[in-house]
Amino acid sequence: MPNPRVVSLDKIKVACQNCTLSALCLPLGLKEADVEKLDQIVKRSRPIQRGEALFHIGDPFQNIYAVKTGSFKTFVQSADGGEQVLGFHLPGELIGLDAILDNQHGCSAKALETSSICKIPFLQLETLATQLPSLQHQVFRLMSGEISKDTNMLMLLGNRSADERLATFLLSLSRRLAQRGFSATEFNLSMSRHDIASYLGLAVETVSRLFTRMQQEGLLQVDRKFVRLLDMDRLDELCEKNPHCHGRQLLP
Amino acid sequence: MPNPRVVSLDKIKVACQNCTLSALCLPLGLKEADVEKLDQIVKRSRPIQRGEALFHIGDPFQNIYAVKTGSFKTFVQSADGGEQVLGFHLPGELIGLDAILDNQHGCSAKALETSSICKIPFLQLETLATQLPSLQHQVFRLMSGEISKDTNMLMLLGNRSADERLATFLLSLSRRLAQRGFSATEFNLSMSRHDIASYLGLAVETVSRLFTRMQQEGLLQVDRKFVRLLDMDRLDELCEKNPHCHGRQLLP
């Protein structure tokens, strides 16, 4: 049995643990030697406690962040102190890519639980990307993926009923967690009902009622933060409904 | 009076007419010599007729497009043949940045009127960006801007009433047209009511009623495709409402 410490593959594994690889390189593209160079500019960071801010809206833009463990929400404050949640960020996902244009953050980011991140100085990343075409390509891809993600969200909010929104949200979480090796059917919601409601453009009460009803209908099981998806097929059906039909005939 | 043909600035102007500069370089950043190089990879294109497709969903990704004149919509087809509109693209704006990740287009694009575009081969743009750090930076900025744009849209759809959505939509058009030197208060809606409704996540009838009511209230004047914004202040107020109050008390 070979000692894993001596093979160069191990370096990739190390980088992966730092989430450098998982976030920036996972969709293939980077050579091993390049991963090493990338790893050198990534800053480690102490754990971030639940409720602690990663950055605030208006902060000067310097780093992008890759979630290593835990989860974050991004949001903007409304006039009366309320929050509009813009997104949730799970392990392996990036935060801060929207700040490049204005050179300052357009939203705030806060930890939903004790989390750890990798800090990537954007200027250094740019410089390195100039030297490594495959890295440049990778960053383009990542940003493109971010745009696609938002586009999908637009479709979700644009023309879908509350049921479809919640189902889509849960399946999105499921898929993203499964991608990281977590269970696709059982997980904890690190965000509050309030956060979910804000994100989906619904009232808190509506989200609460939906959870209750979906449980009664056997679609899922929910206990406080814990969720178990029971009928993935029917949940899928809810998501695939035609935007213009609102899927209202689906439920009794 | 100097002959504009001989000064090198003219090259920028030429590029600008091709929309290379306006889309890719306008937010400063590129040196004159670099603009010239960029201009060399941009392909001109014949006019595109109303209803003609720029690309279809699933098409292999090769170019990004900059709108020179006219306008486009991006959309996805739903199960029953309906459309979900994802965005409208005015002169100077880019189309196709969401296709990099999957290497194929995730939506279709169609001309809303007779339009012209610049075709930018993405592979060549990437290669050039490797050589020109300022161009690389510029592309990062553009993509970041695209993410911000979507984020704003999420906020719009997430928690706002129909009035606020339409007001925000109209002011967004106004601002973007003004940026290109068009009138900020009078313009033609190249898209149908159906497109607007789909984009804003509303029923066609609701959009129609809103136009009628806003006209009655003196906010604007509307005749078929033509719109004149009369009370920008009150329209602004509609947009700035707190997401959680829904601004419903604003209207009688």
Added chain:
DNA sequence: CGTAGCTTTGAAGATTTTCAACCTTAGTGG
């Protein structure tokens, strides 16, 4: 153990959608 905060539940109210019909516009062909 008690309080604060989050979640759930109920009923009333409101905005928006749906359904249906009518009107207008643009384009076509006799």
Added chain:
DNA sequence: CCACTAAGGTTGAAAATCTTCAAAGCTACG
């Protein structure tokens, strides 16, 4: 040149979803 047709737009009334308001239940944490 006019009538005709199809598509898009407008309007009205009923239905429905979702929100708001109100209150109670539960959990967690000091």
